[in-house]
Amino acid sequence: MGLGHVARDLHLRRMMDWADVEWLTSGNAIRFLEENGEAVHEASRRMGSLGDVIGGSLIRNCTVTLAPGPLMELYSAVKSNARIVDGSVDLESYDVVIADEFWELLLSERVPRRGAFITDFVDLSPKLWWAPVRPAIARLGDAIRARASERFDLRIHVGIWGDAAGFWHPGQLITDAAVAAPTRRGPVVVNTGGTPAGCAAARGISSDLSSRGIEHVVIGACGELTGNPGPLISRSSALVTLAGYSSLVEVAITKKPAVVLPVRRHFEHVENSRAFVGRNGYRVVQCSRGVEVTEELLEVLHEDPDPPPVIDATPEIVDALRGLL
Known part of the structure; x- marks a missing residue:
């Protein structure tokens, strides 16, 4: 999971006093977790940072680049990480695996005994893409949701937009x-x-x-x-x-x-x-x-902020995760 995901999941983890937690991540998220005294699986240091690929190749000049090269680089990075997971992480040894947009577990050959998938989007918004690729983007979104449903007992949507069948949407995860x-x-x-x-x-x-x-x-x-x-x-x-x-x-x-x-x-x-x-x-x-x-x-700076509504669903999500045990 990336840095933003780790930040929200660390707040979640602080409320899980009933659990011993080990983290699997990469890149800057490792340092963030270690500064907070968290246990990080050794395989994390061999995994490539998807954030570096997205932020360094897929996004240029603050614009997403829809080109074969960067897209293939991202897919290759996910597959490479999935192979590391397959070879180094015994998912079945954990009581529960919580995957926060951990795409590698959707491609991995290993499947957790019990698991929850957390995401802040359940739709790839095909209408926002270049018209010729919209059908493919829609099918990809369908495939991601189907794979998450096959592999995880609980699917949790914490986003501020969108809904999808089979994904529980209790509110948001905060930091x-x-x-x-x-x-x-x-x-x-x-x-x-x-x-x-x-x-x-x-x-x-x-x-x-x-x-x-x-x-x-x-x-x-x-x-x-x-x-x-x-x-x-x-x-x-x-x-x-x-x-x-x-x-x-x-x-x-x-x-x-x-x-x-x-x-x-x-x-x-x-x-x-x-x-x-x-x-x-x-x-x-x-x-x-x-x-x-x-x-x-x-x-x-001179205005009184009127923020959009946000529901802190952290306690409810913690209860649901404990229910998987």
Whole structure:
């Protein structure tokens, strides 16, 4: 699972005092977990980071590149990780396997004895794709849902948009940062998430904010990577963030004014950011148009945020996971 997924699942895990937990992940998420004292399976260090592939090859200049090369690179990375799982992880030795968009387990030859699949999207939004590929995208979405239903006893949808048959949708999973007591006395926080997708935009935004004397800090893969971003986010005067799920849940829960930056052609970002369009205290600006961020930020700093509704379903999900035992 990626960094945003680990952040929300760490909050989930903190409520699972009845469980001994071992994590399987890769990339920046390993450091995040170890800073929080969590046990990480040794196979994690041999797995490739899908976030680096997505943020480094599939996304360029804040735009998803629909080209055979990057798409094949992503598929190859998932398959390679699946082979590592098959050869190094005894899934049947665990009482429950919780896969948070862990695509490798949908391709793995191993199947957990009991398992839950967590996702923040249940549809690939074919209507947002290039017209000739929409039928293939729709079939791919159907295949993903079918495979998750075959392999996992419990399918949990925690997204802020969409529904699908066979997926329980109790609300959202939040992060530790979302529940930290909020104030508005600190710097602006520019949150780039766990991949390099927003690094170029973050550099430009940071430069512009500095030139205007606006105190700020960049966190995530492109800045300060910390296992405890909660204090920075809770003290921030405002947030500038990519439109990833966990970051936007933090924005909504903390009621911070924010500029949301969706990556162009990234269906999740497009769908996630719609929840903030037209709401007081928020602006949605294409990640590739970072030069507009500062002006929009100066406006929202003087507005009273009206966030979209978010339901913290963490306790309910913990109970459902325990019920698998």
